[in-house]
Amino acid sequence: MSASPARVSVPEWLVEPEDADALVSGVWPDSAVRDADGVVRLGGVPVTELAARFGTPLYVLDENEVRRRARRTRIAFDEAAARHGTTAQVYYAGKAFLCTEVVRWVTAAGLSIDVATGGELAVALAGGADPARIGFHGNNKSEAEIARAVEVGVGSIIVDSDIEITRVAAVAAAHGVVQSVRVRVNSGVHAETHDFLATAHEDQKFGFPLSRADEVVARIRSLGSLEFGGLHCHIGSQIFGTAGFAQSAARLVEVHARLLADGPVPVLNLGGGFGIAYTSADDPTPIEELAAGIVDAVAAECAAHGIPVPVVAFEPGRAIVGPAGVTLYEVGTVKHVQASDDLQRLYVSVDGGMSDNARPALYGAHYSARVASRRSDAAPALARVVGKHCESGDIVVDAEYLPGDVAPGDLLAVPATGAYCFSLASNYNYIPRPPVVAVADGSARVIVRGETVDDLLARDVGVASTKGTA
Missing domain, CATH: 3.20.20.10 (Alanine racemase)
Structure with a gap:
């Protein structure tokens, strides 16, 4: 594992929202809405359905x-x-x-x-x-x-x-x-x-x-x-x-x-x-x-x-495909960290990270995030969304206000990921790259198949030779 210097400041532009569920216009695809149950729909498809059918992490592209x-x-x-x-x-x-x-x-x-x-x-x-x-x-x-x-x-x-x-x-x-x-x-x-x-x-x-x-x-x-x-x-x-x-x-x-x-x-x-x-x-x-x-x-x-x-x-390129993309993750763990004497941060760990979005680690890029599988009345909490890789710099969203009750099992959606996320994806820590699913008019289909661990092992000549001598 490698370490990187801790970042404890809050960006000047980040303002605590009145509603931590709100989908900011212009950041999300035009089709992104919350339904009556508080579930975000993309291209008319609930993200809960997308996660159930295709798993997470998942690249979703609004056709x-x-x-x-x-x-x-x-x-x-x-x-x-x-x-x-x-x-x-x-x-x-x-x-x-x-x-x-x-x-x-x-x-x-x-x-x-x-x-x-x-x-x-x-x-x-x-x-x-x-x-x-x-x-x-x-x-x-x-x-x-x-x-x-x-x-x-x-x-x-x-x-x-x-x-x-x-x-x-x-x-x-x-x-x-x-x-x-x-x-x-x-x-x-x-x-x-x-x-x-x-x-x-x-x-x-x-x-x-x-x-x-x-x-x-x-x-x-x-x-x-x-x-x-x-x-x-x-x-x-x-x-x-x-x-x-x-x-x-x-x-x-x-x-x-x-x-x-x-x-x-x-x-x-x-x-x-x-x-x-x-x-x-x-x-x-x-x-x-x-x-x-x-x-x-x-x-x-x-x-x-x-x-x-x-x-x-x-x-x-980015201006055409970037705003059409949303990445879905499942929250795995949540913990409070005292970042400084006067700053407490909620660390939200998801099941992807720098392998599916390298831009924050490469460029210090900023993203947004929302809990997408439900509505919450909890007060906003300053959060940092992080991945599961063995890198302290494995940050998906450096600073965001999420509902304070965000919990394991919640689906987290990160918008504006249509550009340079799939393109820069890797198998770091032997994590398979996610599939890409297109949504439109209430339907969803895979347009790039996701990888499996078997796909990764199939390229390892040592695995093949071991099987051959077993």
């Missing part, structure tokens, strides 16, 4: 919420682009959460797919995505991954280094095709939540310095097996507002305008990173406001340089 957010996002960017005489491409960022059903939902809503590995590419293809509408990211694509992308006709490969340009050009030449590539550049603008920082330097693994864009694009244009498709940039994650995007756009459009002198620059991809509400303190910018603000900023910069507005591309 209609994903579909609605995908359509709303596409429409927002389509309309913002149309006002400036251009079009928009919206790629769903598969790294947030990917399975074949989600691929079908988002492509039916008119979105393209963004993948970053051969595995993600395989899932996108298995889900029926049109290869021509797939963008392939990654800072270290293997030759096998590049070959597969070229073979199936991936629409755009985003090159991240000089070596990748060489690799993609060679593979495309060997297949007798011309492969469209976009160049990932670093604009020097870094945005996180409410703030952004602009610098002239980059110290990260992704992309080319903006100062090298002309040189890199000239090389791509000199290679017969490659076609330059435009610039790509990503400035951060969980971003509220448009200020960071506007500053990044100003830097990119300046280079874009320069590159037009020697040939077409079809697309300007400004990435994603749009924020969502994890707690009552978060106030994400509506997607319509984001789309209008960002595209307006691009258009203003293009007007200043006397160039037409290019096709604009974006890559939202």
